[in-house]
Amino acid sequence: MVQEIRSDLFCIEVPLPKNPLKSINSYVIKGRERNLIIDTAMNRPECKDALFLGLKDLGIDLEKTDLFITHLHADHFGLSGDVATDKSKCYMGSEELKFLSGTPDWEYMLNMFVENGFPDNVVRESMSRHPGMLYSPTRKVEMTPVSDGDMIRVGNYELRCIYTPGHTPGHFCLYDEKDQILFSGDHILFDITPNITNWMTREDSLRDYLASLDKVSALPVKLVLPGHRTSSSHHVDRIEALKQHHRDRLEEAITALQEGDMTAYEVAPYITWKIEFKKWDDFPITQKWFAVGETLAHLHYLEHEGTVKQYKKDGLVYYTLN
Ligand SMILES: [Zn+2]
Numbered sequence: 001m002v003q004e005i006r007s008d009l010f011c012i013e014v015p016l017p018k019n020p021l022k023s024i025n026s027y028v029i030k031g032r033e034r035n036l037i038i039d040t041a042m043n044r045p046e047c048k049d050a051l052f053l054g055l056k057d058l059g060i061d062l063e064k065t066d067l068f069i070t071h072l073h074a075d076h077f078g079l080s081g082d083v084a085t086d087k088s089k090c091y092m093g094s095e096e097l098k099f100l101s102g103t104p105d106w107e108y109m110l111n112m113f114v115e116n117g118f119p120d121n122v123v124r125e126s127m128s129r130h131p132g133m134l135y136s137p138t139r140k141v142e143m144t145p146v147s148d149g150d151m152i153r154v155g156n157y158e159l160r161c162i163y164t165p166g167h168t169p170g171h172f173c174l175y176d177e178k179d180q181i182l183f184s185g186d187h188i189l190f191d192i193t194p195n196i197t198n199w200m201t202r203e204d205s206l207r208d209y210l211a212s213l214d215k216v217s218a219l220p221v222k223l224v225l226p227g228h229r230t231s232s233s234h235h236v237d238r239i240e241a242l243k244q245h246h247r248d249r250l251e252e253a254i255t256a257l258q259e260g261d262m263t264a265y266e267v268a269p270y271i272t273w274k275i276e277f278k279k280w281d282d283f284p285i286t287q288k289w290f291a292v293g294e295t296l297a298h299l300h301y302l303e304h305e306g307t308v309k310q311y312k313k314d315g316l317v318y319y320t321l322n
Contacts, residue, residue: 002054005225006179008155012054014041016075019131020275020287021192021228024075026051027183028058031155035065038174038183039227040079042135048079055083063087067141068152068159070185071168072096074135076227081139091152093163094145095170099201106133108200115317117263118292126289146172159183164216166209167194169201173216180222187212188238191229193245193274197293198300206246206301213239246298248272253298254321257308261320268295 001013008030015023024047027038037055041047055062066089069077077092084090106127113123127133146152148163152174159174164187174183186194196209217239224235232238249271256262256270268291269280277283283291299319302308308319 002057005223005231006181009157009181010054010058011225012051012058014047014050014054016042017044017046019075021075023228025225025227025229026054027225028055028060029154029157030058030060031157033064034154035060036068036152036154036157036159037065037083038068039070039076039185040067040083042075042131043078043082043137044135047135048082051079051083066152066154067091068146068172068174069096070173070183070187070227071171072100073168073186074131076185078135078137080141081137084141088141089144090141091144091146091161093161093170093172094147095163095165095201096168096172097143097145097170099169099199105200112198112200113265113289113292115315116292116296117265117316118288119265122285122288126285129286130289157181162216162219164212165202166196166205166212169199169205169208171212175219175221180220182216182219182221182224182235184216184224184226184235186227187216188224188235188242189226189228190224190232190238193242195290195294196246196297197290198296204297204300204304206297207304210243210246213242249294249298250302253295253302254307257319257321261318263316263318264296264299265292267299267319268292271295271298 003011010028012026013023024041029036041051062085069092114120146161150161152159157176162173162175164171164173167186173187196206199205221235223233225231252271256267310317310319
């Protein structure tokens with residue numbers, strides 16, 4: 001489905017089959033010489049068909065089109081190899097590219113999850129169904145790294161690259177100062193809450209995320225165009241709600257640890273998750289992967305502020321209140 005948002009600015013909503021995210025917004029800006037596509041979709045045939053149909057509707061010549069990928073997740077990056085031509089520039093945050101060059105180190109993540117209490121067979125099964133495993137790009141494209149403050153000009157739009165680590169280590173938003181439009185990627189979403197997980201290259205990704213929310217909150221914004229679902233003009237209210245969401249979950253983690261020392265896997269069922277399954281045992285195992293990662297991010301935050309500390313026993317990492 002293609003929607004015109006402003007003159008020369010369009011959104012192609014690409015369905016993500018059997019995924020709780022439902023769809024991804026791929027934004028297209030038309031320019032006289034070059035066009036820009038912001039985020040693609042998962043590397044799977046249904047997504048490719050929908051995206052290319054939208055691009056055809058808009059009359060986009062891919063030879064004259066560049067790409068901006070807000071972050072490395074497969075639902076944003078997956079089709080970059082199919083969309084980019086030899087003449088395309090493909091922009092992505094420099095931290096993200098550093099992470100991609102040596103990783104994703106799935107073996108490291110697997111061991112890390114097992115150390116944090118995830119049963120070995122469950123975590124292996126969960127990893128095998130991870131979108132990053134299944135739907136990442138198959139063709140590698142030469143990437144152009146961007147840094148905070150870099151400008152990308154396309155048509156009548158002047159986009160400033162805003163470094164917003166948290167959701168991923170090198171996540172970027174794009175900001176058009178003239179029209180006060182923020183392309184927020186998965187930094188700010190309105191209908192769902194962005195997943196904040198631990199990353200091997202970052203010590204405290206929740207702290208990164210909260211600081212990145214404050215950074216964006218300070219910008220004058222009239223329209224936020226997020227990576228998923230609906231747009232909004234109320235970014236400050238949403239940022240406050242997201243911060244409260246994480247404060248509540250930090251409290252829940254503390255409440256769990258008041259009952260005794262626990263691994264992150266054991267803390268996870270104490271956290272309120274906004275998914276349709278009420279009991280932790282009923283969670284699909286792919287969702288358990290995201291839930292334990294998110295729990296770890298909260299425990300690391302509490303550890304850095306001195307509320308909890310960790311210790312190792314029988315090869316497992318336990319958290320205890322200070
Ligand atoms: Zn996403």
